[in-house]
Amino acid sequence: MDNKRDDSAVLDRLDQGLDAALDRLLNFLRIPSISTDPAHKNDVRDAANWLCAELQSLGFEASVRDTAGHPMVVATSPQGEGRPLLFYGHYDVQPVDPLHLWNRPPFEPALEEENGRRLIRGRGASDDKGQLMTFVEACRAWKSVHGSLPANLTLLFEGEEESGSPSLVPFLTENREELSASLALICDTGLYADGRPAITTQLRGLVGEEVVVRAADRDLHSGSFGGLAANPIMILARALSALKDENGRVTLPGFYDGVEDLSDELSRDWQALNFDASEFLSRVGLRTPIGEKGRTPLEMAWNQPTAEINGIAGGYAGDGFKTVLPGEARAKVSFRLTGQQNPEKIRKAFRDHVQSFLPEDCSVEFHEHGGAPASVMDTSDPAFAAAKAALSEEWGREAAYIGAGGSIPIAGDFKRILGMDSMLIGFGRDDDRIHSPNEKYDVESFAKGARSWARILGALR
Amino acid sequence: MDNKRDDSAVLDRLDQGLDAALDRLLNFLRIPSISTDPAHKNDVRDAANWLCAELQSLGFEASVRDTAGHPMVVATSPQGEGRPLLFYGHYDVQPVDPLHLWNRPPFEPALEEENGRRLIRGRGASDDKGQLMTFVEACRAWKSVHGSLPANLTLLFEGEEESGSPSLVPFLTENREELSASLALICDTGLYADGRPAITTQLRGLVGEEVVVRAADRDLHSGSFGGLAANPIMILARALSALKDENGRVTLPGFYDGVEDLSDELSRDWQALNFDASEFLSRVGLRTPIGEKGRTPLEMAWNQPTAEINGIAGGYAGDGFKTVLPGEARAKVSFRLTGQQNPEKIRKAFRDHVQSFLPEDCSVEFHEHGGAPASVMDTSDPAFAAAKAALSEEWGREAAYIGAGGSIPIAGDFKRILGMDSMLIGFGRDDDRIHSPNEKYDVESFAKGARSWARILGALR
Numbered sequence: 001m002d003n004k005r006d007d008s009a010v011l012d013r014l015d016q017g018l019d020a021a022l023d024r025l026l027n028f029l030r031i032p033s034i035s036t037d038p039a040h041k042n043d044v045r046d047a048a049n050w051l052c053a054e055l056q057s058l059g060f061e062a063s064v065r066d067t068a069g070h071p072m073v074v075a076t077s078p079q080g081e082g083r084p085l086l087f088y089g090h091y092d093v094q095p096v097d098p099l100h101l102w103n104r105p106p107f108e109p110a111l112e113e114e115n116g117r118r119l120i121r122g123r124g125a126s127d128d129k130g131q132l133m134t135f136v137e138a139c140r141a142w143k144s145v146h147g148s149l150p151a152n153l154t155l156l157f158e159g160e161e162e163s164g165s166p167s168l169v170p171f172l173t174e175n176r177e178e179l180s181a182s183l184a185l186i187c188d189t190g191l192y193a194d195g196r197p198a199i200t201t202q203l204r205g206l207v208g209e210e211v212v213v214r215a216a217d218r219d220l221h222s223g224s225f226g227g228l229a230a231n232p233i234m235i236l237a238r239a240l241s242a243l244k245d246e247n248g249r250v251t252l253p254g255f256y257d258g259v260e261d262l263s264d265e266l267s268r269d270w271q272a273l274n275f276d277a278s279e280f281l282s283r284v285g286l287r288t289p290i291g292e293k294g295r296t297p298l299e300m301a302w303n304q305p306t307a308e309i310n311g312i313a314g315g316y317a318g319d320g321f322k323t324v325l326p327g328e329a330r331a332k333v334s335f336r337l338t339g340q341q342n343p344e345k346i347r348k349a350f351r352d353h354v355q356s357f358l359p360e361d362c363s364v365e366f367h368e369h370g371g372a373p374a375s376v377m378d379t380s381d382p383a384f385a386a387a388k389a390a391l392s393e394e395w396g397r398e399a400a401y402i403g404a405g406g407s408i409p410i411a412g413d414f415k416r417i418l419g420m421d422s423m424l425i426g427f428g429r430d431d432d433r434i435h436s437p438n439e440k441y442d443v444e445s446f447a448k449g450a451r452s453w454a455r456i457l458g459a460l461r
Numbered sequence: 462m463d464n465k466r467d468d469s470a471v472l473d474r475l476d477q478g479l480d481a482a483l484d485r486l487l488n489f490l491r492i493p494s495i496s497t498d499p500a501h502k503n504d505v506r507d508a509a510n511w512l513c514a515e516l517q518s519l520g521f522e523a524s525v526r527d528t529a530g531h532p533m534v535v536a537t538s539p540q541g542e543g544r545p546l547l548f549y550g551h552y553d554v555q556p557v558d559p560l561h562l563w564n565r566p567p568f569e570p571a572l573e574e575e576n577g578r579r580l581i582r583g584r585g586a587s588d589d590k591g592q593l594m595t596f597v598e599a600c601r602a603w604k605s606v607h608g609s610l611p612a613n614l615t616l617l618f619e620g621e622e623e624s625g626s627p628s629l630v631p632f633l634t635e636n637r638e639e640l641s642a643s644l645a646l647i648c649d650t651g652l653y654a655d656g657r658p659a660i661t662t663q664l665r666g667l668v669g670e671e672v673v674v675r676a677a678d679r680d681l682h683s684g685s686f687g688g689l690a691a692n693p694i695m696i697l698a699r700a701l702s703a704l705k706d707e708n709g710r711v712t713l714p715g716f717y718d719g720v721e722d723l724s725d726e727l728s729r730d731w732q733a734l735n736f737d738a739s740e741f742l743s744r745v746g747l748r749t750p751i752g753e754k755g756r757t758p759l760e761m762a763w764n765q766p767t768a769e770i771n772g773i774a775g776g777y778a779g780d781g782f783k784t785v786l787p788g789e790a791r792a793k794v795s796f797r798l799t800g801q802q803n804p805e806k807i808r809k810a811f812r813d814h815v816q817s818f819l820p821e822d823c824s825v826e827f828h829e830h831g832g833a834p835a836s837v838m839d840t841s842d843p844a845f846a847a848a849k850a851a852l853s854e855e856w857g858r859e860a861a862y863i864g865a866g867g868s869i870p871i872a873g874d875f876k877r878i879l880g881m882d883s884m885l886i887g888f889g890r891d892d893d894r895i896h897s898p899n900e901k902y903d904v905e906s907f908a909k910g911a912r913s914w915a916r917i918l919g920a921l922r
Contacts, residue, residue: 204684208782217746222769223665223867226797227752227761229742233770233792237702241695281690284788285678287822291688300688308683309694310785315772316793321669321830323795323867324771331694332777334784336687361748369782406684406784 010454013141018447021137022111022120024054025446028091028129029109029122035070035092035163044070044159047091051136051157058140059149067167070159074178077139080151082461083383084181086420087153088410089132089188090161093124094435101437111443118443127434130441131187131426132157134449141454150457154181161188165409172417183383183423184414185456189404190428191445192273193280197391197399197452199384200424201266201377202302205337206407207346208310208369211236211354212330215362219315220325230359232329233314239357240331243307243350248292250307250335252349258340262303265379269400270298302403306336332369336405343371375411377421383460387423390455394448427452471915474602479908482598483572483581485515486907489552489590490570490583496531496553496624505531505620508552512618519601520610528628531620535639538600541612543922544844545642547881548614549871550593550649551622554585555896562898572904579904588895591902592648592887593618595910602915611918615642622649626870633878644844644884645875646917650865651889652906653734654741658852658860658913660845661885662727662838663763664868666798668807669830672697672815673791676823680776681786691820693790694775700818701792704768704811709753711768711796713810719801723764726840730861731759763864767797793830797866804832836872838882844921848884851916855909888913 014021033047034040048064048071055062055075062075070092096106104110109122120130135155143149156179160167172179192198213232220229245251262270277289277297291300314329316322335346351366358364377384379401391399404424411422427449433439475482494508495501509525509532516523516536523536531553557567565571570583581591596616604610617640621628633640653659674693681690706712723731738750738758752761775790777783796807812827819825838845840862852860865885872883888910894900 206684206784208784210782215747220745221867222767222771222795223667223797223865224762225745226767226769226795226866227765228738228750228758229745229747230749230751231769233773234702234705237698237770237773241698241702244695277689281822284681284686284690285822286676286690288691288820289689290691290820297689301685304688306683306687308687308692308784308786309698309776310683310783311776311778311787312694312698312790313774313778315770317772317774317791321671321793321795322771323667323669323769325769326772329773330778332782334683334687334782336684359749359751361742361746404684405687406682 007455007458009145010138010141010458011451013144014137014447014450014454017137017141021133021450022443022446025120025130025133026109028133029124030107032107033092033124033159034095035160036095044092048073048157048159051091054136055155058143060155067171069163069167072159072167072171073157075155077149077153078151082151083183084152084154085460086179086181086184086418087135087155088158088184088186089135090128090158091132092159092162093129094127094162096123096437098437103438119440120443120446121438121440123439125439126428126432126441127439128161128188130446131428131449134427134446135185135187135453137450138453138457141450142457150461154179168410169413169417172413176418180418181420183381184418184420186408186410186422186424187426188408189424189426190430190432192400192402193430195429196273196397197395198402199387199391199399200404201379201384201401202338202403203375203407203411204302204305204405205341205343205372205374207335207337207343207350207371209333209347209350210330210367210369211333212328212365213358213362214328214364216325216327219327222323222325225325229325230362231325232362233326235357235359235362236312236314236329236331239354240309240333242357243353248290250305252346252353254349255305255346257345258342259305260339262299266401269402270296272398273298273400273402298403301405303338305338305341308334308336310334338374339376341374343373347371372407372409372412375408375415375422377423381421383423386459387425387456390459391425391452394452394455425452425456468916468919470606471599471602471919472912474605475598475908475911475915478598478602482594482911483904483907486581486591486594487570489594490585491568493568494553494585494620495556496621497556505553509534509618509620512552515597516616519604521616528632530624530628533620533628533632534618536616538610538614539612543612544644545613545615546644546646546921547640547642547879548596548616548646548648549619550596551589551619552593553620553623554590555588555623557584557898559898564899580901581904581907582899582901584900586900587889587893587902588900589622589649591907592889592910595888595907596646596648596914598911599914599918602911603918611922615640629871630874630878633874637879641879642881644842645879645881647869647871647883647885648887649869650885650887651891651893653861653863654891656890657734657858658856659863660848660852660860661865662840662845662862663799663864664836664872665763665766665866666802666804666833666835667868668796668798668804668811668832670794670808670811671791671828671830672794673789673826674819674823675789675825677786677788679788681788683784683786686786690786691823692786693823694787696818696820696823697773697775697790697792700815701770701794703818704814709751711766713807713814715810716766716807718806719803720766721800723760727862730863731757733859734759734861734863759864762866764799766799766802769795769797771795799835800837802835804834808832833868833870833873836868836876836883838884842882844884847920848886848917851920852886852913855913855916886913886917
């Protein structure tokens with residue numbers, strides 16, 4: 001069968017069925033599945049049941065699976081030829097506070113028009129119910145045209161993503177065999193800022209550390225002890241300020257081991273994004289990128305590691321003034337990692353660094369706050385080129401491989417537990433207001449999103 | 462008349478009258494003159510009245526003088542020959558919380574015996590009722606022996622010292638002429654740590670600054686912005702850590718202008734104190750003095766200026782971890798000044814220093830929190846040598862000129878408003894537990910304190 005022709009039949013079916021698909025999404029959005037709020041426990045389960053019934057109606061073998069928290073929904077298509085793929089999304093949503101800032105009740109969704117754009121308005125419209133339904137609708141159209149679902153497809157929907165996913169790792173571990181595939185598809189990201197379709201192929205990792213420097217065993221008077229007693233804030237300031245040199249480069253020995261320069265393809269793709277760092281920073285009142293000299297701003301944001309002080313406290317910093325010479329000072333420090341940087345080696349190098357600033361009569365305590373390597377997808381897997389071509393065709397402009405400065409833990413979990421890379425594709429836009437009042441999803445994102453998945457499924461089958 | 466013989470008569474009179482003097486002190490201590498507690502407003506006035514009546518009974522022209530807060534007591538002896546002297550003390554006391562830690566009701570004072578030492582136990586026994594009464598009792602014995610008070614003596618007793626002295630500067634300003642003298646005597650300090658009598662001849666000054674560094678106009682996610690957006694904690698850490706070089710010397714240009722090395726006499730006196738910095742620091746869990754290399758520990762504590770970070774705050778430093786890249790960070794910084802250092806020049810140098818660390822798209826805000834030069838008494842005034850000799854004779858060991866690391870604002874006020882130096886002499890001990898439960902004053906401090914003042918009055922007349 002000619003894929004090209006298949007595609008167009010499925011795409012036509014999606015276009016014809018758009019109104020019905022939007023109706024289904026609105027029904028889904030009416031279920032207030034706020035996972036962080038115990039009062040909505042049953043609503044979360046209702047959303048799982050709703051989704052499970054939809055999937056069953058399409059011919060998936062689907063079930064609601066209990067966990068220690070909210071349930072998972074797992075659906076599988078019949079065995080057959082073709083590559084085993086795992087699709088992931090989440091059906092829980094963020095809380096809606098502050099309610100008074102919403103222009104309509106958050107769980108009474110509706111289609112609206114704004115500046116010539118059709119929008120789906122309501123909590124979860126984008127994150128992640130609207131996004132996950134693009135994939136479900138693509139499966140529906142496929143089934144309708146081909147008479148059967150694509151083979152070897154597993155769908156995993158989580159109900160705790162907005163609550164920190166406490167049940168996810170245990171569930172992946174316990175169901176490793178059932179969930180393992182050759183590639184994961186994750187639909188929880190967005191288009192690039194300018195509306196260009198994008199596949200996120202690398203995410204930075206993270207090392208989090210808390211450091212507490214202790215000097216005197218109590219707070220002292222800076223008159224009596226100033227000049228004699230060590231000041232833990234000063235010790236901490238010295239250690240932290242020495243983390244970077246004047247070129248913005250992190251000074252920890254071995255820190256850059258495993259950091260890799262961009263491939264030619266990524267270099268080209270990122271160049272084509274025409275990222276305007278000054279414009280980006282101007283949105284938060286800044287102008288000048290502070291990363292390592294000689295790097296482009298997108299390298300600084302996506303392909304270069306960082307050392308950041310996330311918090312610091314010591315002594316008296318409230319109103320007025322106290323001439324205290326404090327007994328301790330603390331800071332939270334995080335490192336964003338790229339390439340093959342080793343989180344535990346970097347944690348150790350950081351601790352050694354701080355120790356080296358410590359006078360002999362002071363002490364330091366460290367607390368670990370997470371560590372995960374960067375996720376760097378193997379884009380030589382032909383699925384990436386195929387998906388890129390499919391996205392480019394659908395959106396009428398060249399799709400790009402992009403990076404992300406933050407982590408998406410699920411991608412790391414899939415790699416670590418299920419041994420597979422993830423292809424992160426989504427259709428959200430910067431102005432979707434996810435996690436905020438008046439969340440929306442463009443009807444264009446929804447419609448072209450479903451068409452994108454139909455093309456990608458066609459290309460990967 | 463032979464001073465020596467006068468002294469011994471006055472001293473004998475003090476010895477004979479000790480029990481009666483202690484009774485008077487206990488009566489004074491029974492008045493709960495807590496100046497910070499509005500419920501004790503009348504008690505504070507009662508203490509002023511009690512003191513005023515005592516002074517009148519000795520022949521002083523004394524009155525209770527209203528202020529916006531608690532009253533002052535001012536007493537003057539008849540005009541006559543001899544140097545005009547102003548004696549200062551305060552009759553208010555600290556609050557008594559936590560009450561349950563007291564072994565007796567704080568305002569039911571008594572004489573106790575502990576480890577062979579006779580103690581006056583009760584709130585204010587040392588700070589400052591017991592101390593100020595040493596001077597009053599010396600005047601009483603003088604009057605009794607000589608038939609009249611020493612001429613040209615003004616006594617000023619404050620009722621708000623434990624409340625930050627809000628009425629003091631206005632009162633000094635309004636009564637400048639009446640209160641001006643050639644030297645102030647202040648009895649609110651202590652013996653040196655080893656029980657040696659001491660005159661405090663220099664106090665460090667202070668410059669207090671609050672600095673707020675602002676980068677982005679909101680808190681950012683360190684994943685999205687880390688590597689691009691300036692981190693105000695890092696900027697602050699760099700600026701603050703660069704305040705000192707590796708020898709512990711402050712780096713601000715011109716900072717040491719006006720800092721003077723010790724005179725030979727002070728050098729000898731301080732050497733003789735045998736200050737054991739390790740022992741001193743061990744009381745608070747430390748060992749090693751951190752001041753400028755090449756300085757003795759007492760120089761670090763008393764004669765060298767400092768730069769201290771008293772407080773710092775920025776981002777999230779509470780439980781757990783937030784990968785925030787904060788929009789602002791703040792610190793409180795103070796400089797202890799010595800010699801002739803100029804507070805305003807140092808404030809400006811500090812602000813320029815911080816500015817020089819600021820990226821062009823960040824901003825900084827400074828708030829002034831006080832500034833006062835060091836108080837360095839002119840010990841070439843013969844009163845100092847005379848008092849030193851008198852103290853040495855009374856205590857049977859060489860009295861010392863000492864310094865203090867902190868400020869005693871009244872000494873600066875006397876210099877600035879009344880144009881005179883202060884001779885700070887007191888008989889408190891390190892274990893007096895002033896401001897704490899079970900405050901005490903040694904009967905020896907009280908008795909020998911009064912005898913010390915009698916000798917000093919004899920020497921200065």
